[in-house]
Amino acid sequence: MDTTTKAIATPGRFISxxxxxxxxxxxxxxxxxxxxxxIVSVAAPLIATHSPIAQTPDYLAPADAxxxxxxxxxxxxxxxxxxxxxxxxxxxxxxxxxxxxxIGLPFGMMAGYMGGWVDIVISRVIDTLLSFPGIVLAVAVTxxxxxxxxxxxxxxxxxxxxxxxxxxxxQTIVVKNQLYVxxxxxxxxxxxxxxxxxxVPNAIQPVIVQVTVMLAGALLAEASLSFLGLGVQxxxxxxxxxxxxxxxxxxxxxxxxxxxxxxxxxxALAYNGLGESLRARLDPTRRAGR
Amino acid sequence: MQNQFLRFLLWxxxxxxxxxxxxxxxxxxxxxxxxxxxAATIAGEYATAENIxxxxxxxxxxxxxxxxxxIWLWNAAQGDLSNSLLSxxxxxxxxxxxxxxxxxxAVLALCIAVIVGVPLGVLAATRADTMxxxxxxxxxxxxVAVPNFWLGMILVSIFALGFGWFPTTGARPISEDFWxxxxxxxxxxxxxxxxxxxxxxxxxxxxxxEVLQSQYVRTLRAKGLPNYLILWKHGLRNAAxxxxxxxxxxxxxxxxxxxxxxxVFAISGTGSMIVNAAINKDFPVVQGAVxxxxxxxxxxxxxxxxxxxxxxxxxxxG
Numbered sequence: 001m002d003t004t005t006k007a008i009a010t011p012g013r014f015i016s017x018x019x020x021x022x023x024x025x026x027x028x029x030x031x032x033x034x035x036x037x038x039i040v041s042v043a044a045p046l047i048a049t050h051s052p053i054a055q056t057p058d059y060l061a062p063a064d065a066x067x068x069x070x071x072x073x074x075x076x077x078x079x080x081x082x083x084x085x086x087x088x089x090x091x092x093x094x095x096x097x098x099x100x101x102x103i104g105l106p107f108g109m110m111a112g113y114m115g116g117w118v119d120i121v122i123s124r125v126i127d128t129l130l131s132f133p134g135i136v137l138a139v140a141v142t143x144x145x146x147x148x149x150x151x152x153x154x155x156x157x158x159x160x161x162x163x164x165x166x167x168x169x170x171q172t173i174v175v176k177n178q179l180y181v182x183x184x185x186x187x188x189x190x191x192x193x194x195x196x197x198x199x200v201p202n203a204i205q206p207v208i209v210q211v212t213v214m215l216a217g218a219l220l221a222e223a224s225l226s227f228l229g230l231g232v233q234x235x236x237x238x239x240x241x242x243x244x245x246x247x248x249x250x251x252x253x254x255x256x257x258x259x260x261x262x263x264x265x266x267x268a269l270a271y272n273g274l275g276e277s278l279r280a281r282l283d284p285t286r287r288a289g290r
Numbered sequence: 291m292q293n294q295f296l297r298f299l300l301w302x303x304x305x306x307x308x309x310x311x312x313x314x315x316x317x318x319x320x321x322x323x324x325x326x327x328x329a330a331t332i333a334g335e336y337a338t339a340e341n342i343x344x345x346x347x348x349x350x351x352x353x354x355x356x357x358x359x360x361i362w363l364w365n366a367a368q369g370d371l372s373n374s375l376l377s378x379x380x381x382x383x384x385x386x387x388x389x390x391x392x393x394x395x396a397v398l399a400l401c402i403a404v405i406v407g408v409p410l411g412v413l414a415a416t417r418a419d420t421m422x423x424x425x426x427x428x429x430x431x432x433x434v435a436v437p438n439f440w441l442g443m444i445l446v447s448i449f450a451l452g453f454g455w456f457p458t459t460g461a462r463p464i465s466e467d468f469w470x471x472x473x474x475x476x477x478x479x480x481x482x483x484x485x486x487x488x489x490x491x492x493x494x495x496x497x498x499x500e501v502l503q504s505q506y507v508r509t510l511r512a513k514g515l516p517n518y519l520i521l522w523k524h525g526l527r528n529a530a531x532x533x534x535x536x537x538x539x540x541x542x543x544x545x546x547x548x549x550x551x552x553x554v555f556a557i558s559g560t561g562s563m564i565v566n567a568a569i570n571k572d573f574p575v576v577q578g579a580v581x582x583x584x585x586x587x588x589x590x591x592x593x594x595x596x597x598x599x600x601x602x603x604x605x606x607x608g
Binding site for chain 2: 133135141224246
């Protein structure tokens with residue numbers, strides 16, 4: 001029975017999704033750009049004209065037909081490095097947000113659903129962690145875990161976790177007091193089933209919006225950490241780390257700091273734009289307007 | 291009135307202590323995140339067993355956890371944040387030496403963010419859904435999404451290297467040379483301020499639009515109160531609570547963002563101190579510097595709470 005309902009529901013959903021994209025230019029552009037990044041990531045070896053790590057004697061060559069964006073101080077092709085930096089940025093932002101969800105979701109739900117002293121303790125911890133300047137905590141945690149992209153993204157995820165936990169806690173409290181949860185409880189439904197069947201699906205919506213916006217935060221955090229030498233390690237390229245190198249020879253080849261920076265800016269704009277559009281679409285008070 | 295305020299102040303102070311205690315516990319636990327044996331990690335690749343044991347003993351890592359935490363907390367309460375593993379110098383001295391340059395750019399950035407962000411937010415809200423509003427909202431979206439260290443690099447290339455109006459790097463102590471310090475801090479502060487301007491303008495706009503569409507503002511309009519009075523006496527007073535919250539968050543972000551900004555402008559503040567210490571696994575320095583920054587944020591939050599109670603009488607009773 002499940003499969004038949006799905007078969008009927010899917011085209012309807014898909015069409016309404018297409019209508020949404022047609023009515024919301026920002027959402028369409030953001031999604032299109034992010035899709036393009038995914039394609040570039042997967043097809044990086046086909047798109048890149050050179051190896052991203054092979055050094056050549058052509059140091060700081062200007063842009064021409066061979067080197068589309070010139071070369072860096074070690075003679076590596078900048079265009080190919082930007083292309084190979086794309087999957088790094090995407091994987092980094094999704095890893096960080098995934099870690100944040102994995103920690104924040106259960107704790108936030110526990111605090112909201114159980115209440116009492118569990119809630120008090122978790123809420124205090126959340127408040128405390130939120131008073132840490134985010135990047136500073138991420139730097140400190142990366143230092144403790146060891147330098148590298150994966151650890152840096154785990155650190156950023158740890159920094160994000162209290163935000164997610166706080167949001168899901170409030171949502172859980174709202175859902176917990178709904179009549180259908182009471183009904184389920186009075187039928188004798190076990191707690192874990194109530195949480196999985198009722199609380200999670202109903203509390204998750206604002207989290208989806210928050211997660212999309214957080215992807216931008218994670219991307220910017222990855223760029224900062226890689227810029228500082230705590231993220232992606234040489235010789236592998238990342239946009240933030242390319243900026244750090246480019247900055248040291250800015251006076252000789254200033255044009256090299258533009259492309260990676262613009263790539264970061266556009267990607268963050270796309271995540272934020274998608275988040276804003278999702279918020280507008282999911283917000284029941286604004287749905288009538290559009 | 292006076293008495294009530296004092297009681298509120300005292301109550302806030304009492305609430306302040308558990309947050310500080312929890313923050314110290316978090317900072318202390320950082321070293322527990324080190325995979326494997328922290329002493330071996332600190333000692334490096336070529337350390338002998340005796341070296342590792344010596345480090346373990348000197349850092350107190352051979353004692354039970356609660357005892358380690360107690361000692362760290364007791365020393366921290368007396369202003370001793372232990373010594374750097376690399377230089378052997380007291381962490382507290384180094385933090386206090388570097389803190390002024392970080393605070394100079396962060397506070398200046400906060401001032402810029404408020405001075406530019408508030409008028410932009412008010413302008414956008416009072417002219418909602420016009421071209422001007424869309425322009426402000428668009429700029430704010432850019433300001434939130436731009437990597438601020440990259441913006442710093444661009445500012446350097448235009449205003450320092452191009453026009454030569456500002457020095458490219460470094461800082462001057464504000465206590466000795468006030469104008470020189472401001473001159474050096476201008477570009478880093480502008481870099482830090484961008485995200486803050488955007489955040490303040492966005493939040494103030496949406497909060498002010500909400501106030502201006504409320505029933506009581508409609509009543510005020512109906513009774514013929516001029517628009518500027520509605521805006522200043524009622525609109526901004528109510529939106530000020532949102533503004534305070536945003537200022538707190540923005541200051542927290544700015545202190546965090548100093549780690550990258552200080553790297554761009556080669557400022558030896560607390561941000562670059564934490565980055566260097568994290569790379570070199572100098573954990574006492576990381577812990578001490580993070581602790582001081584968190585303490586600043588917590589005190590800032592306390593001050594914001596006090597402003598809340600001045601602006602909104604309901605907060606005081608609650």
